[in-house]
Amino acid sequence: MEEKLKRVTLLDTSNIENLKNMLGKALNDGRTLLIVGACSADYIGRARSELTIGDRILIIKSDRSVLLHRPRSYKPVNWQPSGSIVNISSKEGRLVIKCIRERPRETLIVKFSEIYTAAILNLEDEGVFSLYASEEDMRKAILKNPDIVEEGLKPVSFERPVTSGFIDIEAIDKNGNIVVIEIKRRTADIDTALQLARYVKDLEKIKGVGKVRGIVVAPRATTEFKRLARSLGIEFKPLSPKRCLEILYGTEEKREITLDEFIS
């Protein structure tokens, strides 16, 4: 029981046969393997690579994704995605780890000439990863690509100070109307509508024009907001923070690595 609960089990690296067996068993039991040692690595698949001997960190995760790290760079020098077939063997007293990805066919072979540390990790991780965009991110995304709010929209300023506060974005629509945009990263509510109505009034006064359009940009809005917005003549444009992050930092539809990532 004690052994079962242990998070890190350091292995005796003096006997390669035993080590090989213990690592193989641990992998079958869904453990993560961590090996620090001197190794070479050969990859053949979509291209071919050779890495001559040096000290590295090899991680084989419980989902059989594989990472080989040199002492420099955040990028692994070689790797395989999850679901790889991992075969651990010994050859002439050396530990040999073969990782095969089936489609596309890619094979990574790591040969250890010396092992400094080998450990079995029994990691429990039910943690939740949450990614957020700020209102500033949303503003930047709209300034970068105003069409996500409305086709033909042209921003003319942001964070413009007026009597009631700061206007997130001031823009001109395709018909030449002045537009005030108020951004919320969460739900738009009554206060949002009232705030924007004040900005619209402020700008109508400054510009001396009869009608300035007001648009609230937010992922969603309350029913009360919608009712009030209608009576105030305020518009609503749904936009998710996630979409804004995609606009700012791009989205990688295909999971394929790029050459640059591959060279590392």
Place this chain on the structure above:
Amino acid sequence: MEEKLKRVTLLDTSNIENLKNMLGKALNDGRTLLIVGACSADYIGRARSELTIGDRILIIKSDRSVLLHRPRSYKPVNWQPSGSIVNISSKEGRLVIKCIRERPRETLIVKFSEIYTAAILNLEDEGVFSLYASEEDMRKAILKNPDIVEEGLKPVSFERPVTSGFIDIEAIDKNGNIVVIEIKRRTADIDTALQLARYVKDLEKIKGVGKVRGIVVAPRATTEFKRLARSLGIEFKPLSPKRCLEILYGTEEKREITLDEFIS
């Protein structure tokens, strides 16, 4: 001296103050740090992320690139590129590691509630990483983007069997001429020229046309090749295997992460 040569030094994790000091000193000495433990992680920068507690592997490399790995996925859940400012401290008996990237400003804070293993790695890695493209990669790249050989070129077949062997690529140029392409991933030499001359003859016979063009595609050619090619009427187009890999797998000019990579 013994201590200096040791590749892996496992640290006593019972005293956080001592641990903090030893890790900090090792980092200053250009070592790589490896910590396995239960931690949470907060990131703020181009976006914002939160990761609730769970067991993870933290690697801080000698170039101060930082990787936080969960037990699944080849992608780190959080990371910082090399050159980050890494600050190791303790707060209420817990190890806190703050990693700051200056431009763009990004901060990653990892808080350990428990440490299973902490190690200082003194890795020596002068290994050479070489990436190769095969002739098949080069052929695929040309088929994908024939303009790299000649503008307006249209491939019609590949690996076509003729009397003397297999034609790498058969194509039609923009003027309607038949073209035979012979690919070499290394230096084109006399044999390459003679081989292609035979394919050209074979195809002229099959097609019953007076003139089929022959082009050798290779990263470079010998002087003898060039002399012979001239007298045989064979052309040469320099093309590097690296360029072919870029065409096949893309090149990532900007090192910025994509959202997808970031979410991991």
